[in-house]
Amino acid sequence: MRPNFACLAACSLLLCASAALAADHPWQITTADGESSIAFGVLAQPQLEVVRTDSGAADSQDIFLRRLRLIVSGQIAKKFSFFVDTDSPNLGKGTPIGTKVEDRIYIQDAQFTYSFLPQLQVDAGMLMIAQSHNSCQSAATLLGVDYGPYAFVASEPVGSRVGRDYGAQARGHLFNQHFEYRIGVFQGSRAKTSSNPGTSNGFRYTGRAVWYPFEAETGFFYTGTTLGTRKILAIGASFDHQMEYNAYSVDAFYDWPVRSGDGITLQAAFTHFDGGTTCPLLPKENIWFFEGGYYSRATKLGPFVQLSNRLFSNSETADLKKYVGGIAYWPSGHRFNVKFGVGRSLGNPLTEAWQFVLQAQAFVF
Secondary structure (H helix, E strand, O other): OOHHHHHHHHHHHHHHHHHHHHHOEEEEEEEOOOOOOEEEEEEEEEEEEEEEOOOOOEEEEEEEEEEEEEEEEEEOOOOEEEEEEOOOOOOOOOOOOOOOOOOEEEEOOOEEEEEOOOOOOEEEEEEOOOOOOHHHHHHHHOOOOOOOOOOOOOOHHHHOEEEEEEEEEEEEEEEEOOOOEEEEEEEEOOOOOOOOEEEEEEEOOEEEEEEEEEOOOOOOOOOOOOOOOOOOEEEEEEEEEEEEEEEEEEEEEEEEEEEOEEEEEEEEEEEEOOOOOOOOOOOOOOEEEEEEEEOOOOHHHHHHEEEEEEOOOOOOOOOOEEEEEEEEEEEOOOOEEEEEEEEEEEEEOOOEEEEEEEEEEEEEE
């Protein structure tokens, strides 16, 4: 079956209305001495989604808010800052039982940072785990419509939410900002151990190292694309460990200006997961991810592609694949844009489908 493209065109007008939310600067209050401040922001992503399964058993069409985030950050003292945001994901989207996702709002990030030096910063709170470049990107700077479809497959089995977990980490940049490190300890799964049911699991330990031959990304969240404004090559490796659970990844991110203000963005990643007895719901598997796009400064248009494979070690489990292609219109960069994507999911006969997505973004912060 084909999606209703008349509906897609009509809804684009509604989605573009969200541009009114985009402002030139975040709302900010600063103390008289200038040492403390608080800023407010919002991220809204209204979306039209049409899914047509090969079987016809799970077709759907929805107009909803993919993300609605309220953001607050601030500087409490010269070296102490914080970042907190909420989320209401898929707000208004239809459920399999015929209702809509509503009345759901929660803390998405709660990050408190003390900056000793550029070489050493300590974060504590509910933090995004840097399992790979893609899984630690800001949702407001994504190249395509969304993250890779398997970017957060470990979240539920490990007891975290959308890649976040409670804990603390040290991070910093060394050697003239050419090297980044992150070392953290987190709650992880708090289930009782199988060997001693009276004792909870040990903590979760994570680490990441990135080499930047040119410009470095120095913020907590990585970018999905800078739209040709920076010269970034990031080559990274990460590990994630809790008792019998192990994951490791290697990735590369390339974002570079070309011609007269155009930009090219490429990234690739390989991640291996093995939940072991600690996270039995996470099978042993390998995930491959690739994303690429081009930005034209003259037209503000940018085509993008995203390829993802989830390969299970158990030969009885069907491997999953998803391929996405589309185009974005960037009239105001990440502050306001509109993206159209077509996705194809393969592997599981029950979920093999075509997906058509039209999404607008309004972001001020």
